[in-house]
Amino acid sequence: MQDSSDVIFLAILSVVVIILTGVSGKVNMGFQVPGFPRPLSAKRKEILKKHFPYYSQLSPNRRKRFEQKVQYFIYVKDFIPRQIPTVTEEMKVLISACAVQLTFGYPKVFLSHFKRILVYPDNYYSTINNTFHKGEVNPRLRTIVLSWKAFVEGYIHPKDGRNLGLHEMAHALRLENLILNTEYSFFDEAVLQQWQSMADLEMQNISSGKSRMFRDYAGTDSDEFFAVAIENFFERPEKFKSLMPNLYGILVLLLKQDPLNPV
Template sequence: MLVFYTAFGIAIFISLLDRVTAGSSAAKTVAPIRSQVVPVPKKVKDILQKYFTFYQQLPANKQAFFARKVCAFIYAKRFIPRSVDAVTIECKVLIAASAVQLTMGLPNIYLQHFTRILVYPNDYYSGITRRYHKGEVNPRFGIIVLSWQSFIDGYINPTDSLNLGLHEMAHALRLENIIRNDEYNFFDATQLATFDAYAKDICRNMNNGTQPFFRAYACTDEHEFFAVAVENFFERPRQFQETWPDLYAVLSKLLNQDPLTLFAVTPA
């Protein structure tokens, strides 16, 4: 009987959560709670295990945390299809996984400000810039926009340091840090300033003809450098650490994780 009442109580609580999360502003607050109460659906774990290499390499305890955070991200966002009928569950899980890969070491960060994820099947045309885009982040409207094909392409080759999901989530993460909400100012200001100082120095040397480690696009501004650095951090961590050890160490501190040690099993 106790089991029945416990299950019944959880069911009522989940129902209430669903009602509360009908509005996006409430959803972003309740989602982390819901992800702790509601078991991770088997479908979500199956998708991660089949398609997401980063998740596959994690030890079991970190996989459980990762999957819960993926669910919290999904619960808190509206996935809006563009030029397609619907956003599939595979699409939602993998996009959420790219955000969680980046925020694995920031357990209380869910990119709260960005409540809508627009998904196009391919690169899309912008009437504002009058050119095609693979993705973008719009802080004014709390939107992350992604081309699904370009997103997938970013994970097909895991070592080329071209990953649309990580790139756009990195933009959202850096912007989230300066938006006044519950997730405001989570980066250590001194570490972030140190990162930007390294970036300026690297770009100055690149302009002087030094062989670059980062692609030239990184030097557009500090936001693009951060996004490109994140791509390299996850896709070429060993080369990154050997080429720019101080910058790598600072980024590791900002993200509170290190891909070179993350997959090790923690002793009991």
């Protein structure tokens, strides 16, 4: 879930981020960081093997690349516990793997604007709009917020088209593409325009109750449609491609990966 008013501040934020990235350095697999890259530890690999099917279906070479991206994502993010003693290794690895799953087609994209990941044990109360949330993305605070319970439920039920982690990371990815920093404008503009045209048509179907693929929430706005589409893209790719081959194909081009052909 995303506060639409945050988008208004992106232009101002962009200038600030350019200055900050100039000081802190680029978040980029091509840059050498002292003590990095280190291989993903055996413990972290075991967490991926046990709990993250996307990783397990990759070829050995692509698995190594996935591990490197997960390791780097953990390295550059601040994981902050809320109402829990600590953010555990399992939490760090699986949340990072979720982000890497979505960005795997972009080796140098790490959602660099979002420095902080807040983890709550369950739904949390937001004083911004006085409601309970499962997750949100706040570009002003450079923060992604997740309910761990809701995050885990998204992977326990991997075929229902509902995945909190992918949903919130999709919001972050869409925003990251707009913010002027070292990861700015990585989406192909022509493909993005095609996506938006098709999305607008499908949102009309949703509003009139004619969609065979997406839940009603996807019709809220283009940001929520993108996030819900991402959930279905990874969790129900066969159905997505069967019912909406053109929209599915555009998403393959946009994300530079195909869940039906992961290797």
